[in-house]
Amino acid sequence: MTVFRRISGSALLLLMASCAKNDLAGLPTNTVAKSSQPYLDHAQPRLRTLKLWIGAQEMVTELALTPTETSTGMMYRKQMDTNEGMLFVFGRPHRTSFYMRNTVVPLSAAYIDPEGTILEVHDLQPLNEVPVEATSDKIQYVLETPQGWFKKNNIGVGTLIRSERGTLRDTFFRKQQQ
Numbered sequence: 400m401t402v403f404r405r406i407s408g409s410a411l412l413l414l415m416a417s418c419a420k421n422d423l424a425g426l427p428t429n430t431v432a433k434s435s436q437p438y439l440d441h442a443q444p445r446l447r448t449l450k451l452w453i454g455a456q457e458m459v460t461e462l463a464l465t466p467t468e469t470s471t472g473m474m475y476r477k478q479m480d481t482n483e484g485m486l487f488v489f490g491r492p493h494r495t496s497f498y499m500r501n502t503v504v505p506l507s508a509a510y511i512d513p514e515g516t517i518l519e520v521h522d523l524q525p526l527n528e529v530p531v532e533a534t535s536d537k538i539q540y541v542l543e544t545p546q547g548w549f550k551k552n553n554i555g556v557g558t559l560i561r562s563e564r565g566t567l568r569d570t571f572f573r574k575q576q577q
């Protein structure tokens with residue numbers, strides 16, 4: 400998908416990666432990228448997936464959890480199916496920005512708060528490397544979809560997202576809450 404750009408640096412990424420790995424034990428897995436370096440010249444393999452409900456719509460999403468997965472995203476991929484997406488999970492809420500380095504698939508990105516509520520939706524243009532920064536510092540998840548998916552499905556700001564395992568918080572950070 401897109402490459403994301405952290406405002407506050409890479410320390411959070413390392414924290415997020417360790418939290419995400421521990422909190423996702425037992426999630427269904429597909430092929431997961433094993434490299435610690437971003438895929439600089441080719442697409443990463445398909446990532447583990449999770450079923451989401453966005454309002455009344457159902458979607459299968461790949462999970463970008465590690466620094467390599469989040470920094471590579473959809474780069475070099477040629478397509479994204481209609482009801483598929485990629486969910487980027489961050490260790491804590493922050494202000495983020497996404498851009499489209501080496502990404503030819505037109506995408507829409509929903510910036511989502513810790514409760515799983517969509518706060519912003521942005522269209523991202525292929526190969527455009529100008530960061531699209533969130534207006535909120537409460538973004539913990541970003542969901543990328545084929546461009547126009549949110550509009551086509553009447554999904555907008557205020558829509559709640561849940562997974563097959565419950566709330567996004569319960570799905571990814573259950574151990575931290577206990």
